Amino acid sequence: MxxxxxxxxxxxxxxxxxxxxxxxxxxxxxxxxxxxxxxxxxxxxxxxxxxxxxxxxxxxxxxxxxxxxxxxxxxxxxxxxxxxxxxxxxxFPFLPAIAPGKRGNVYEMRVYGIKQGCLQKVIDAWQQALPEREARSPLLGAMYALDGQVSRFLNIWPYESLNERSRLRALAVSDGVWPPKGGPALLTTLESSIYLPAPFSPLC
The missing domain is CATH 3.30.70.100 (Alpha-Beta Plaits)
Known part of the structure; x- marks a missing residue:
C-alpha cells in the first residue's frame, strides 16, 4: 500500500x-x-x-x-x-499503514522542524524508542514532509481525553522512554495543536 x-x-x-x-x-x-x-x-x-x-x-x-x-x-x-x-x-518506513477506526476523542497534531540533514537520524531514533512509548499509548502515524521550505515531520497521537493525554505523556517521560534518546537535539521547532474528529471522520 x-x-x-x-x-x-x-x-x-x-x-x-x-x-x-x-x-x-x-x-x-x-x-x-x-x-x-x-x-x-x-x-x-x-x-x-x-x-x-x-x-x-x-x-x-x-x-x-x-x-x-x-x-x-x-x-x-x-x-x-x-x-x-x-x-x-x-x-515513516517502519510504521504500519494508517487505517480507519475508533482511536480516541482527542487528537494531538505535533509538527517538528528538523535540522538540515537529520531526517534519517530522526526516523532511526523514533524506530528505536517507539515500541516502549506505544506500550503506554498508541501513535496514529508519523510522516515526514516531501514539500515546503522547512524539513519537518508530523506525528498524530489519539487520546481518550485531555487528562489522559497529560497523564500518559508524563508517564512516558518519567519512565525515561520518551522523548527518543538524542531526538530533541535533531529538532529546531515544535508546534502542537489539539483537534477533535468530525462526526463523519473515518478516524474517530
Missing amino acids: SRLHDVVTLTIEMGSMNAVFDGIQTHADTEHATLLGCWYSDIGALNKVMVLRRYDSEAALITERQQLLLGGNPFGCGKHVTDIQIDTYAL
Whole structure:
C-alpha cells in the first residue's frame, strides 16, 4: 500500500463548520484519494479543519492536487474557506499503514522542524524508542514532509481525553522512554495543536 498522504488544512469562516463538513464528507473521498480523517481545531489556532488522505501513487496525488487547486472550490465549500494549506507527507518506513477506526476523542497534531540533514537520524531514533512509548499509548502515524521550505515531520497521537493525554505523556517521560534518546537535539521547532474528529471522520 502506498505511504503517500496529504494533509489539507482549511481556515474557515466563523459559523461555517457544518457547511464545510458537508462539503468534505461529499468530496474528499475520490477516485484518486482515500479519506482517512477529518478533524477540527479545539486548542491552538481555531477555525481550522484538517483533512488527511492517502494516495495509491504519486500520479494520483498530483492529479488530485491539481484538481483541488485549479477548481477553486476545495471540497465544494470554497466560499467558506479563507486560507488553505496543503502538505505532502510520507509515512515513516517502519510504521504500519494508517487505517480507519475508533482511536480516541482527542487528537494531538505535533509538527517538528528538523535540522538540515537529520531526517534519517530522526526516523532511526523514533524506530528505536517507539515500541516502549506505544506500550503506554498508541501513535496514529508519523510522516515526514516531501514539500515546503522547512524539513519537518508530523506525528498524530489519539487520546481518550485531555487528562489522559497529560497523564500518559508524563508517564512516558518519567519512565525515561520518551522523548527518543538524542531526538530533541535533531529538532529546531515544535508546534502542537489539539483537534477533535468530525462526526463523519473515518478516524474517530
